[in-house]
Amino acid sequence: MFSLFLAGVAAFAVASAWRWPFKAALFPLAIGIPLVVLAGIQLALDLRGRGEPAAGPAVDLQFGGDVPDGIASRRAARLFTWIVGFVALVWLVGFPIAVPVFMALYLLLQSGASWWLGAGLAAAAWAFFYGVFQWALRLPFESGWIQTRLGW
Numbered sequence: 001m002f003s004l005f006l007a008g009v010a011a012f013a014v015a016s017a018w019r020w021p022f023k024a025a026l027f028p029l030a031i032g033i034p035l036v037v038l039a040g041i042q043l044a045l046d047l048r049g050r051g052e053p054a055a056g057p058a059v060d061l062q063f064g065g066d067v068p069d070g071i072a073s074r075r076a077a078r079l080f081t082w083i084v085g086f087v088a089l090v091w092l093v094g095f096p097i098a099v100p101v102f103m104a105l106y107l108l109l110q111s112g113a114s115w116w117l118g119a120g121l122a123a124a125a126w127a128f129f130y131g132v133f134q135w136a137l138r139l140p141f142e143s144g145w146i147q148t149r150l151g152w
Helices: 002-017 022-048 069-093 095-110 115-136 145-150
Strands: none
Touching: 002 022, 069 095, 069 145, 095 115
16 A cells, blocks of 8 residues: 555656656656656565565664663764754855865864865865756755855
8 A cells, every 4th residue: 555655646746747847847757757666666566465474574684782872872963963064054155065065074073084085075076066956957056144144
């Protein structure tokens, strides 16, 4: 039932977005078309019935229990802080500036990468971001709060 529901919702999104302008339809079509295909495959597998389920767990994944709770909490807090920092940076300066700045800061401060590696990967991230979204797709991004206040 879930596969049928998911395929139906994705098909509705694709059918609705098909007549939209390219920029408006890009995201729903890029997500919806593969979702229709994959949900359809899963639905076919569900309807075909693959016999008895395996006796063991569906995924053989075990989280390590050897990390003390205090360390795990600090790691989770640090990760959450980086995520909140990225969102704040996007709000302050906008995506085109936030992506390379965040990447450089994360590589330098969190992973301990060298300045050359951090600057090089940040420059590559900026070039990719600019090349794909602003140059090729011509998708404008909102200015950040700082640029808006300064009138840029």
